[in-house]
Amino acid sequence: MSLARTLTAVAGAASLLALAACTSSGGATGSSTASSSAGGPIAVKATDNECGISSATASAGTITFQVQNTGSKVTEFYVYGAGDRIVGEIENVTPGLSRELKVEIAEPGTFTTACKPGMVGDGIRAAFTVTGTSQPGSADQKVATAIADYQAYVAAQSDELLAGTEAFVAAVKAGDVAKAKALYTPARQPWERIEPVAESFGDLDPKIDGREDVVEEGLPFTGYHRLEKDLWADGLKADSPAVADQLLADVKTIVEKSTAVDFTALSIANGAKELLDEVARTKITGEEERYSHTDLADMKANLQGSQSALEVLRPVITERQPALATALDQAFTTINQALDQHRVGADYAALTAVSADDVKALTVHLDALSEEVAKVSGVVEAGAGGTPTS
Structure with missing residues (x-):
């Protein structure tokens, strides 16, 4: 599978320096x-x-x-x-x-x-x-190339996130509910693909992507999901345009900050696993999209992000453990085929329309995939800055 075809999403991130x-x-x-x-x-x-x-x-x-x-x-x-x-x-x-x-x-x-x-x-x-x-592990040429490819993709997805959010915000401010609903999922797809990158910037994540639960932590309910509730449940409110403006400002900040992220082979591998954890924790459970029920579309974007992160690491994985590269391909194929059975035209069915048995089957496939993806960090670690120099 070529990098150009597979990089339809993005995954994890972390700084070159860090721990605690x-x-x-x-x-x-x-x-x-x-x-x-x-x-x-x-x-x-x-x-x-x-x-x-x-x-x-x-x-x-x-x-x-x-x-x-x-x-x-x-x-x-x-x-x-x-x-x-x-x-x-x-x-x-x-x-x-x-x-x-x-x-x-x-x-x-x-x-x-x-x-x-x-x-x-x-x-x-x-x-x-x-x-x-x-x-650093980037001293390995294959790793350095993977990092450069991933940085370029994060930049491209960030640009798409900004453009999609601008269009969504314009529809909200115009009071065009039907158009805003149609633009909601496309605007969020790049976010779901770079979610670990976006989540790394402290309070920006709950401001942009927090569910209503953030109120219990003393935070205001803002961002995409506040507008989701307005559009699908409560109707647009007097402060909806202001919420939309703040969302756009916060997304612009994320886009700017994303250009300064330092990736490593390990952070990319960890991010691929984090995206699958997101699917298990908030998508397949219906927690993410409580009002629009567009969780399957989010799930697809998370899977794309995980697969894309691993695709940039493919030369490293193939060189060090070719059997794992094959197992990853098979696991991604299986879960994508199962998920795509729930397509309705160009979109996905609402999660509420999916049977309990089908949700269970997706969960089984997700667990199998997660087990394989969890092995990647150990493989890329073999060339990741393991020798102290001072």
């Missing part, structure tokens, strides 16, 4: 032990009120966190850089589950990690120090 641990937030406590710059995984014990990190220090290179949720709530684990820039994350860590996060960090610095019990709030945070420097 857990401090107290909202009454919860974070903890860490003495430094450990050896190459083994750093254990993260996540409970409902603690985020215990086995080491507060690591050497530059590929750093692995092994996150185990021993609490009673679903949790998330984040790695933040300056300004709460997300540089790595794993979501949907259910009670009793253990998951791994690998991040490539080539330069020294102080970062932050956070466990988020219940997947809400600022999380249980602490400082994490990276020492020394390492040769």
Whole structure:
């Protein structure tokens, strides 16, 4: 499959520098032990009120966190850089589950990690120090080419996001409900394809893409989904044009910031997996599009993004583990065929029109795909800045 044909979407992102641990937030406590710059995984014990990190220090290179949720709530684990820039994350860590996060960090610095019990709030945070420097994985020519291709695609998708949002906002401000509904999904497709990139910019994500639940966290309900509710449920309101203007301003900020993202092979691989987590957490459950029920279209864009991220890494994966490249192709083909059975013309059926058995089948295919995609970070890690230079 050629890059041009497959790059119809985009996936994960993270900074070349970054990592962290857990401090107290909202009454919860974070903890860490003495430094450990050896190459083994750093254990993260996540409970409902603690985020215990086995080491507060690591050497530059590929750093692995092994996150185990021993609490009673679903949790998330984040790695933040300056300004709460997300540089790595794993979501949907259910009670009793253990998951791994690998991040490539080539330069020294102080970062932050956070466990988020219940997947809400600022999380249980602490400082994490990276020492020394390492040769970046981009020293490998195949990796460097993959990063350049991915950066170009993020830029193209960002441009499409801006153009689509401008048209959608114009329709909302004109009071043309039918046109705004027709433009809503096309405007959001590029967002869904670059969602991990967009999510890395702190508060911009809930402002642009937050569901009504953000109110419970003390945030205003704005962005795409506030307008979705206006269009499909409540009718346009007096402040809908102002909400639309703010959405466009925030999207312009995201587009500008996306040009400065530093990608690594690991961040691209992690982003591909994050997009599948998004499907499991918010699309196939119907949480994302509560009023328009256009979740299947979002799901398709997330899948495209994951597949596109892996396509730029294809030369690296094929060279190091060709059997995995074949397994990925087969898994993506299977789930795309299953999803495309729910096409209605050029669109997808409303999620509410899909039977419970069909939703279950999609979930089974998604789990199988996620299992294969989770292997990619370990494959690309083999050439990712593993040797400290100072």
